[in-house]
Amino acid sequence: MRLSSGVMLAALAGPAAAANxxxxxxxxxxxxxxxxxxxxxxxxxxxxxxxxxxxxxxxxxxxxxxxxxxxxxxxxxxxxxxxxxxxxxxxxxxxxxxxxxxxxxxxxxxxxxxxxxxxxxxxxxxxxxxxxxxxxxxxxxxxxxxxxxxxxxxxxxxxxxxxxxxxxxxxxxxxxxxxxxxxxxxxxxxxxxxxxxxxxxxxxxxxxxxxxxxxxxxxxxxxxxxxxxxxxxxxxxxxxxxxxxxxxxxxxxxxxxxxxxxxxxxxxxxxxxxxxxxxxxxxxxxxxxxxxxxxxxxxxxxxxxxxxxxxxxxWALPPPTRDVPGDGPFNSDPDVYDFKTKGGAIPRNLVYWRVPREGAFTATEKGLQVVLGRNSLAGLPGGPEPAAKAISFIGRRQTDSLFTFSVDLDFSPKADGQEAGVTAFLTQNANIQLGVVLVEEQPSFRFNVSGQVKTSAVPKGWEGKTVRLEIKMVKPTEYTFSAMLAADEKTRVALGTASAELLSGGSGSFVGTLIGVYATCNGAGEGIDCPAGTPNAYFKRWRYTGDGQYFSETETVPREGKGKGKGMRRKRSMLDSGL
Known part of the structure; x- marks a missing residue:
């Protein structure tokens, strides 16, 4: 029977149950x-x-x-x-x-x-x-x-x-x-x-x-x-x-x-x-x-x-199938987004924190172009109130207890404070960031845990090259942030870890963690605008893969082929949303 559960519900106790x-x-x-x-x-x-x-x-x-x-x-x-x-x-x-x-x-x-x-x-x-x-x-x-x-x-x-x-x-x-x-x-x-x-x-x-x-x-x-x-x-x-x-x-x-x-x-x-x-x-x-x-x-x-x-x-579930209309991703799918098509659509599972500024995020041949916002993720620079609201951030829900997220960044900051990177974001009051930033004319990595900042120089020879930034959870209570040259993963540098408790409750008791990217000039400029001539950041090869899903304190959902009823759910189709 067809049911609209806000309309009349049939006086039905349910048919005899099939095999559970x-x-x-x-x-x-x-x-x-x-x-x-x-x-x-x-x-x-x-x-x-x-x-x-x-x-x-x-x-x-x-x-x-x-x-x-x-x-x-x-x-x-x-x-x-x-x-x-x-x-x-x-x-x-x-x-x-x-x-x-x-x-x-x-x-x-x-x-x-x-x-x-x-x-x-x-x-x-x-x-x-x-x-x-x-x-x-x-x-x-x-x-x-x-x-x-x-x-x-x-x-x-x-x-x-x-x-x-x-x-x-x-x-x-x-x-x-x-x-x-x-x-x-x-x-x-x-x-x-x-x-x-x-x-x-x-x-x-x-x-x-x-x-x-x-x-x-x-x-x-x-x-x-x-x-x-x-x-x-x-x-x-x-x-x-x-x-x-x-x-x-x-x-x-x-x-x-x-x-x-x-x-x-x-x-x-x-x-x-x-x-x-x-x-x-x-x-x-x-x-x-x-x-x-x-x-x-x-x-x-x-x-x-x-x-x-x-x-x-x-109850016996309906037969497993992914034959569903529409062009969006399944919630359990990985992200495989390259943003190669000029003017291409932003994948449906990516969201902003409030409506973004017009033109702040654009797919180009160079990747996802992100215009630097005047405010940081915390929305703390001076200026008019809207500056705290127009943050240049885009992310997807963290959907796995264990996961790997990485993205390639092309960014050449020209003035101190210009920054772009990756973040695990709960709210503007609770987030963890790893960015490339210019500090006293030195390209640097900045690891920022809700305002607690650690800065280190970008290794020699990395300037002007595409950098891959990574967020990983190998246990469900801790985030690990790393960087490497996109062309050589053996150059990986671990830049910080942070407890997942920092993104649990507090200022985000109603919401949940988003994993994504950001770009900011950290308060330079006026109103909501960074100074004229501020470079854009370009992100490409956006990848998110679930590595494990806990259903108890100690057990994870069986991977495909290793657990009854899980094959369809764990199937990982490599979608690119046409980008």
Whole structure:
């Protein structure tokens, strides 16, 4: 059957289970928080939070729940929300948790853009083709004083939005007009009741929410009512999903959504953090996990959510396949980008921190041309406020516990402070950098760990030659930064290590680490501009390869051919996105 999980859910307990399948969490590794998913004609679609990164609100599509292709971004052009990005003051404002739903041939993504003064913050995007960025509409804006909007249609066709709190409002999906707020349920006593989703099944409205905050006490709870406005009766089994107080590797489990596959089996997604109970080292932040769902057969008809673990067993998965439309990469694929085509598109899985300056990133015959920004990654030079927002940075999510990232840099700084390099980036307040910089007219390497700087001269004979910069994790708690001549890897020089704890929580508790490149003149110039004549940096041979994925404190996902059910997920197709 076809299911849009924001519309009517069939009164179905699920068919007799076939042989169970085994799979590994997370299904969307790397920073993919607050997932919302639906299934249409055998294809699953998920959206996750992106806050101030741009493009925002990625859409992933899959036919087997394991191989997820990045097919579009909902928020993909400045004109959809003109002026919002640079008016966003904090590191974790922007696009909070979205909900994706489908009805009558149209996909809807509803979200709140948080903390832009004097602007409506609720946004509703529509598309008839989620495989095409351009198909996503300009948003219908609406007042949304609370975060995490859900979208639900009742039997009479009326559309409702539930938000943090938990409150309900009727909504006109064409104009954004909102009805009066009706309080529904405040949860079981945990802080921050939020992330609501409403489903209808067997004559009941089920209201599933997150509470307890998005850290160690995170949990999913549920209540139901015969009327959409209540009163709602909580499940006697609350919380119905949590790992709080446990020794599990996956912590912070919560903020879930439920949906059915084409065979009628129920599934759920949620966010989780691979931190263990110590909750200290988790640079990838909150990731998306998958769990089977059944319904109680004792007549009570409450959902039963299988506890989240690294290795899962449940419903028979749909047949493995990567036959998914669209031109984006799969989330588990490596990056193999050379940027050789002048004016070529930027690969879809690469993102910026806020909308970039026009012309700051351009594919050329020499590679990815990056115009140096006046501010550093920390956004700390003087000058007008926008200087702290227009950072010249582009990166991809760290999606593996162990990985190797390298890129070749052509850069000839002409004045002290001009710098370009690679970075593991959580926020402007927490990042690790290795750059080539001119210091007192001496080309140097600068290793910068959130403001703690170590500088060393570039070896003699390297000047004017292409340098390869590398970030590597050979254990999931430490980054290693190295440099070498691109033409001779035997010249490798190790330039520093840094703990992954520096990129865990803190100023980036909602986000996760991005791996990429940057270029800056470190405050020279005026406004957002470096001085005239500042050279550009050119990056080519961009490579990211996953080297290992931990699903417990001590175990990694089997490589292709060495573990049941993993062949399709670990398949490494060498995509170049046409560049």
């Amino acid at each position: 399948s085994t799979y590994y969490n997370p299904i969307l590794p790397g920073w993919h928080s607050d997932p919302s998913c639906t299934q249409v004609d055998g294809t699953f679609y998920c959206v996750t939070s992106t806050f101030i990164s741009f493009p925002g609100l990625p859409i992933y599509a899959s036919k087997d729940l394991i191989n997820w292709k990045h097919v579009s971004h909902v928020w993909n052009r400045e004109s959809q929300l003109p002026g919002y990005s640079w008016a966003t003051p904090e590191q974790q404002n922007g696009m909070f948790a979205a909900t994706i739903r489908y009805r009558d041939g149209v996909f809807y993504v509803i979200c709140e853009y948080l903390n832009v003064e004097d602007k409506d913050s609720g946004v509703l995007f529509k598309s008839t083709n989620p495989y095409d960025d351009a198909s996503w509409s300009d948003p219908v804006t609406f007042p949304a004083p609370k975060i995490d909007p859900d979208l639900f249609w009742d039997d009479d066709g009326k559309a409702y939005v539930a938000t943090q709190g938990i409150q309900l409002q009727e909504m006109n999906l064409d104009t954004g007009a909102m009805g009066p707020a009706v309080p529904l349920w405040n949860g079981t006593g945990g802080v921050w009741p939020e992330g609501p989703h409403i489903y209808k099944r067997g004559g009941y409205y089920y209201l599933m929410i997150a509470e307890g905050g998005t850290a160690e006490d995170h949990a999913i709870t549920i209540a139901r009512a015969k009327s959409i406005t209540g009163p709602y009766t909580p499940s006697p089994n609350n919380p119905i999903l949590t790992n709080r107080g446990s020794q599990e590797y996956f912590q912070t489990v919560g903020h879930g959504d439920l949906f059915q596959d084409a065979a009628g089996n129920w599934w759920g997604t949620a966010l989780a953090t691979r931190s263990g109970p110590e909750y200290k080292s988790y640079p990838m932040g909150r990731e998306t996990v998958l769990f089977p769902v059944t319904w109680a057969g004792d007549g009570s008809d409450w959902p039963i959510l299988q506890p989240v673990r690294g290795k899962m067993s449940g």
